[in-house]
Amino acid sequence: MSKRVFIDGEAGTTGLQIVERLRRLDGVVVQSLDLHARKDNAARRAMMASVDLVVLCLPDEAAREAADMVEGLGSAAPRLLDASSAHRVANGWVYGFAEMVPGQAGAIAQAARVSNPGCYATGAVALLRPLVDAGLVPADHPLTINAVSGYSGGGKALIADHERDGGPAFGLYGLSLNHKHIPEIERHGSLARRPIFVPSVGHFRQGMLVSVPLHLDALPGRPTAREIGCALVGHYEGAAQVRVRMTQVEQRLYVEAAAGSDVMELFVFENEAASQVVLVARLDNLGKGAAGAAVQNIGLMLGLGVTAWAAERVPA
Numbered sequence: 001m002s003k004r005v006f007i008d009g010e011a012g013t014t015g016l017q018i019v020e021r022l023r024r025l026d027g028v029v030v031q032s033l034d035l036h037a038r039k040d041n042a043a044r045r046a047m048m049a050s051v052d053l054v055v056l057c058l059p060d061e062a063a064r065e066a067a068d069m070v071e072g073l074g075s076a077a078p079r080l081l082d083a084s085s086a087h088r089v090a091n092g093w094v095y096g097f098a099e100m101v102p103g104q105a106g107a108i109a110q111a112a113r114v115s116n117p118g119c120y121a122t123g124a125v126a127l128l129r130p131l132v133d134a135g136l137v138p139a140d141h142p143l144t145i146n147a148v149s150g151y152s153g154g155g156k157a158l159i160a161d162h163e164r165d166g167g168p169a170f171g172l173y174g175l176s177l178n179h180k181h182i183p184e185i186e187r188h189g190s191l192a193r194r195p196i197f198v199p200s201v202g203h204f205r206q207g208m209l210v211s212v213p214l215h216l217d218a219l220p221g222r223p224t225a226r227e228i229g230c231a232l233v234g235h236y237e238g239a240a241q242v243r244v245r246m247t248q249v250e251q252r253l254y255v256e257a258a259a260g261s262d263v264m265e266l267f268v269f270e271n272e273a274a275s276q277v278v279l280v281a282r283l284d285n286l287g288k289g290a291a292g293a294a295v296q297n298i299g300l301m302l303g304l305g306v307t308a309w310a311a312e313r314v315p316a
């Protein structure tokens with residue numbers, strides 16, 4: 001029998017992307033509220049009690065309220081996947097980055113409550129966690145993370161701002177060095193020192209690049225770029241939605257290649273003579289950075305086979 005999923009916030013940027021993906025999957029049916037009932041709490045509660053899984057695609061405060069609503073259903077409570085940033089470092093929630101450490105996919109499959117990772121955090125944690133766990137980058141190493149995102153990362157409001165005449169071309173933000181993804185990058189990157197994180201947004205709809213520069217001669221044991229690349233390759237071997245690209249011939253890395261794909265690519269670029277590398281994650285903020293990861297987690301939580309769909313979208 002098909003599993004029933006309710007997406008609270010279905011009409012938003014992330015919600016629509018999840019629905020589009022779920023429509024192509026066997027074994028799952030999306031249950032929707034009528035347009036006029038989307039914000040009617042009694043209708044939402046009744047819908048939540050009737051499904052196997054609720055996905056929250058809401059602003060943080062509304063996601064907290066919706067999670068309380070689900071919890072209030074007691075033994076009738078469905079399982080919960082939250083795409084907002086409300087619960088990413090909260091107790092009792094499993095972090096929905098299946099490839100992060102061995103056993104994470106299994107923990108997601110068993111969990112009652114899963115928090116989908118933030119888009120920037122997905123790139124940063126993907127690059128850093130395996131290197132910290134392997135001892136190549138010390139947990140307390142001073143790190144800087146730079147990133148550029150497509151404007152769809154800011155939801156309906158930022159999309160409208162960019163799609164009007166005279167929308168902005170490019171801008172840095174988060175300049176109080178307090179972006180909301182820093183706590184999840186610290187926690188799930190296993191970092192003991194707060195990184196400096198400088199996000200930016202460009203005048204393109206989808207895709208993002210997250211980069212971490214490293215001075216190799218400031219790391220213990222002075223690892224080579226190859227050792228770093230091999231650690232990433234070893235960690236992500238067999239992962240359908242993460243690819244490590246070992247050849248670094250590109251002089252330019254374009255963000256466009258990520259748009260529309262649910263696969264995240266990781267790169268290690270180096271200047272050997274200067275003993276410097278820059279690690280880069282390229283992903284779609286709406287793909288592996290949001291809806292792609294959400295559908296992967298829905299598949300794990302409901303026991304559906306979703307990797308075949310993901311593989312269709314692997315770039316050449």
Ligand SMILES: NC(=O)C1=CN([C@@H]2O[C@H](COP(=O)(O)OP(=O)(O)OC[C@H]3O[C@@H](n4cnc5c(N)ncnc54)[C@H](OP(=O)(O)O)[C@@H]3O)[C@@H](O)[C@H]2O)C=CC1
Nearest residue numbers: 009011012013014057058059062084152153155156285290
């Ligand atoms: N865009 C992205 O790249 C990513 C977004 N996310 C997260 O996903 C969540 C949704 O973001 P996004 O899709 O971009 O946002 P949007 O602004 O595009 O959509 C938000 C949706 O939530 C609905 N909504 C707002 N408040 C309520 C409420 N109180 N009750 C019911 N529905 C409500 C809105 O309806 P209406 O328009 O009618 O108000 C809208 O449909 C956020 O927490 C965001 O941080 C996560 C990863 C990436």
Ligand SMILES: CC(=O)N[C@@H](CCC(=O)OP(=O)(O)O)C(=O)O
Nearest residue numbers: 084085118119120149153154201
């Ligand atoms: C360009 C832009 O505005 N991006 C969003 C993050 C998008 C994302 O990952 O979402 P959540 O953490 O909200 O789930 C921001 O910086 O707040």
